[in-house]
Amino acid sequence: MKQAMAMAAVIGLMAASGVNAETMAAKADPAKAQQIVNTVCVACHGADGNSPAPANPKLASQQADYLNKQLTNFKSGERKSAIMAGMVASLSPEDMKNLAAYFSGQKLAPAAAQNKVLAERGEKIYRGGNADTGLPACSGCHGPTGSGLPVMFPRLAGQHGEYIETQLKNFHTGERSNDPEKMMRMVALKMSDQEMKAVAEYISGLH
DSSP: OOOHHHHHHHHHHHHTTTTOOOHHHHOOOOOGGGGHHIIIHHHOOOOOSSSSSTTTTOOOOHHHOOOOOOOHHHHSSSSSSHHHHHHHHTHHHHHHHHHHHHHSSOOOOOOOOSSSHHHHHHHHHHHHBTTTTBBBTHHHHHHHSSBBBTTTTTTTTOOOOOHHHHHHHHHHTTSSOSSSGGHHHHHHTTHHHHHHHHHHHHTTTTO
């Protein structure tokens, strides 16, 4: 019930803010992002958004409006990263929309969890949460297949486990704080380090 109410509130916030993924995509031109991708993004995220480094997120198939929000947050300083702040410093709002559209249109390379036992533990948490600590199921917001919800909840399926674990820890400590309504910070506070690692491992092979 609480998860359903939270989702309803989120959708209401999206409507109130005028968020419309189709509208943003219609205004963006992914072809114009190609030069920026080849000169700025490729080293860390790959030309097709399938980052070869587990510390860097895969951008391929991520929702365009979520990517645009993150780029905007990096530029404003709402999301902290010395590296990304430098990368986005010269980007215009149009550049960021074009980049978001470009990466969202790339195909995510398939992946599999490396630790089966850990992934099985992570699946239980992802799908059922932890009633003892009040931890909600990840699937309540990110969906059973990890497809997420535009703007508010990113696609998680197939993301690098190392990156996911790092972000959960950053939310837990408050180092990352650009989550709407503090939702991820409140969730991460209920997670142990082992739960974060397990969920991240499961997500890495989710599809």
